[in-house]
Amino acid sequence: ADQSAMGRARERQAQLTKPAGALGDLEELSIRLAGIFGKEKPHPRGVAVIVAAGDHGVAQDGVSAYPPEVTPMMVMNFLADTPGGAGGAAVNAIARTVGAKVYVMDAGVNAELPDHPRLHRHAVRRGTRNLRTEPAMTRQETETLVLAGAALARTAIQDGADLLIPGEMGIGNTTPAAAVTARLLNADPQRVTGRGTGVNDETLARKVQVVREALNRTPTTDPLDVLAEFGGYEIAAMLGVMLQAAASGKAVILDGFVEGSAALVGAELNPALKDYLLPAGECAEIGHAAQLAHLGLTPMFNLGLRLGEGTGGVLAAPLILAAAATLREMQTFAEAGVPGA
């Protein structure tokens, strides 16, 4: 991040026509945007959400309230032509209200998906292996999906995106996210394994046990190995989106627990990634708070969301655009001729 721009933004924010600190967390957010975009008056415009979908071998252990068949059906829902526009899922509906573009990626769905002009096909396998008993992905598969995510991020940036939101769909994927989070935060599985789409106590106990068994397979802490051993194709793709966004000087809005697990891997690979991560809401999944604390992010809202798809990130986008606008379009006391405090 551009420290000089941040310094100038901080100075300007203190002179804007409002009581000192009255814009609360939006003030620090605006200064971070100045750092990311290298300008005292940052002007992010385009918003893109990249929804990566993948299936998970561990789903056969019954860790989700939904059957794995839902993953490809939701991908078709992301792509459906509906009276409201392209896509009939929550992320599509919400993205239309804020003018965000939605990119849909098959990162490794366990189905023969039909060709579709809006479907970006990058699957190397129909779902991961079962992380409880073996590495979910090979190292090469992992790297391929990271690069695929990065490539789609470049497309979104070429299309005008300044704020990139990695989102996901994958029945069972809070289990790999919990395993990655537990290892990288050195946390007990119980502390970071949650109810996902809404599993009951029995299934939750099974999830925790699955994560524990997985972690016991290997002591690795190498971030890409952790991702390969315990992660998933869509998690690797989201990591690629984040790394590319940061490398291109764009901001990442970090939504949700599965997205958070990708961010933990990214921050291990390159701590500078944290400078480019912006918070969205607090997600209802246990373990999300620990991820955000580790990444130095304070959530902006708590709406009890636990949907994924990048929905929380899309909801955060207007708050982020507003924060930037205060630096850019508010007058200072001097400019307005108002006596300051």
Added chain:
Amino acid sequence: ADQSAMGRARERQAQLTKPAGALGDLEELSIRLAGIFGKEKPHPRGVAVIVAAGDHGVAQDGVSAYPPEVTPMMVMNFLADTPGGAGGAAVNAIARTVGAKVYVMDAGVNAELPDHPRLHRHAVRRGTRNLRTEPAMTRQETETLVLAGAALARTAIQDGADLLIPGEMGIGNTTPAAAVTARLLNADPQRVTGRGTGVNDETLARKVQVVREALNRTPTTDPLDVLAEFGGYEIAAMLGVMLQAAASGKAVILDGFVEGSAALVGAELNPALKDYLLPAGECAEIGHAAQLAHLGLTPMFNLGLRLGEGTGGVLAAPLILAAAATLREMQTFAEAGVPGA
């Protein structure tokens, strides 16, 4: 509110392509919007913020960190032609990012404001009398400003507003807001009198004492009398905005503590107003939480805002538009051909 539309919306929300409850508070919000707009698939579009400005006799008691001269200067800032567009205050900058229209009203500013095509002039007096020692407004002045607020709300609605945000500017106005709130909630002044723009401990103690003296002048609990005795011109105008919005079947986004005091008066006059009030953020002013609890509202975000001007309401607008979009544009499990839970 339309109970039948709410029932149908609740049923539809439960069938949308997401785990049950995964959209958190947005689900109940969407159902309330169905009730307000009388449609299972509500479609609010236009957003208007009406910023009413007024001065306060009690400011001479030194209850604010800023001199009263700031009120007219901020009004000119709301109207200024700037490189970013019309208006150089926070509410202008933020409103532009969400496409909200800003209406500026002189409800009783203590200055000779120049004519301006975007300034709606409704002042009947240059600031209120000192509420500590006498009624701040006459009953007739109060009613005149309520009607003026209602008239400007009708203009905004004619211009396309479906979501109306009452906002305010008035140095010293957290003191009348605290007095109105204390009386209507039957709360001790200490519990609902806060730091406003950021006063120190000594000034805060003086504010509490001022509120206490005011309340001791008269035992009235008649809502319009309470407003006249302890309120202010911009608070009366905001009340008019709220009552008109509800009467016209439009939603009100309730931002901030001063706005909240107007809402308390409105809910006393007509409890049905509560059906039309939507929450924004939690404002940093003590007493705001008690207002929201009384009105049955749960704040959607906590950004530590304490600016007024309707800024929190404008930031909430995209979340509200998104909630409506989920009912309108998401497919049900049946429509998408996805097996439900």
